[in-house]
Amino acid sequence: MRVMDESRVRHILQQNAGTPCTIRGWVRTCRQAKNVSFIELNDGSCLSNLQVVCDANTSIADAEKAALQTGASVEARGMLTESPGGKQSVELLATSLRVIGGAPADSYPLQKKRHSFEFLREIAHLRPRTNTFGAVSRVRNVLAAQIHSFFQKHDFLWIHTPVITSLDGEGAGNLFQVTTLDPAAVPKRDDGTVDYRKDFFEKPSFLTVTGQLNVEAFASSHERVYTFGPTFRAENSNTSRHLAEFWMVEPELAFCDIDGNMDLAEDFLKTTLSGLLRDSEEDMAFFDLRIRPGLLDMLKGVIEKPFMRITYTEAIAELEKSGKSFEFPIQWGSDLQSEHERFLTEELYQSPVVVTGYPAEIKAFYMKQNEAGGTGRRTVRAMDVLVPGLGEIIGGSEREDRYDVLAARMDELGLDREMYGWYLDLRKFGSVPHSGFGLGFERMLMYVTGMQNIRDVIPFPRTVGNLRY
């Protein structure tokens, strides 16, 4: 089979009438009359189908005519012609048509009608053949490409941080343990605890919850680096926004403070979003039309408006003086709830907002501490990027680069200095101010597509109590 030719629907639809074509794909719908049949073929290359027209001159076996049903794979050869129909400019007038694999209509689950996303989740192996999930798959690909392209253009190195880790105390949720021990016969030490010396790594091991700590080592050598890979959280959270396995993007930048970090995050979002709108025009128009009306305007707003930048303390003051009654009361020291985030981005500023200077108590140990100042309130140089329609899309910080301050904070939180010895070393040898952020790739996909459930923007979702395919 020729792989590098351009006999794919998205290319064929660009060609002029009179071009001979061969197309392979799957039947979306089939309308048959006595002397003419219309078959809509989709090959996943774009949202549009190619209409294949079969008439009396088309060579097709009688047995295969009956197999021309929704879901069947076919190959059609013929001539591209101008279409008299209104919904497409060109169509393929077939000289021959061959059914490669049939799809018995009485058992093929996908029908030529709308299906609920809940139903499609139960046939995750077939949903790539639907309009919506086909578009999600293409947008997922294009967005990933935009992200790589953005970083590559700015001289960032893509670092492949490990999936298996020994660090279990980062505080980013529950971990999946990785082991080769037989669960039915776990080796024990004399005191009854598990003898991990017999395990594969001779110590407890886990799936990573973040590549950040590892990638900081490379920021300390290559200055500009990022991770983009799978991440695992064993949280028992059953919501439309959580997965046990998801993909995360984490840039890390040396010689960069919190302000540079905010500049990077803003440029990152604006550049990747506008690249996506440029390169996925047809699919994005589909989401705007069918999934979330107003989506394109919302995204354009993010691209065009400068991001508002305020401190956590200012945000609390604004929320207090708003006079609005929130379900969760505002109080300095507690985290912003999504209702608060929505108020800031959607009502008060009506633009993306970057909030910095969060209380140290509600943020991770590695974030750089600010000077206490007159109020005695301890804050860290964290930043959350909030966008209208979603809330937090990016979370990041300037990292604590002072050895003594970091070590003291770790002691305070009861973290094992020994285990984090290498991480502390980075502050011992050639330490530099550095910053970075994390972005949940599927969360961003939900945002750009308007899809409401995170399980519908990843090919095969893994969630609590649910592992199929």
Place this chain on the structure above:
RNA sequence: UCCCCUGUAGCUCAGCUGGUAGAGCAAAUGACUGUUAAUCAUUGGGUCGCAAGUUCGAGUCUUGCCGGGGGAGCCA
């Protein structure tokens, strides 16, 4: 983990205060010289999630279990 909703035909759903199951779409067959959510006609299709209970009688009421969805918390 907590709260709420829900499970009836392949899909989406209706089925009032308990009386023995229905629609639209899909499918099958036929008609139709160009359709595009094709149209028209005909036909088939259901242990009403599972188990127990109340009752003369349960899709409908009760309890338990299982599945799905939404929200909260946790977070990305």
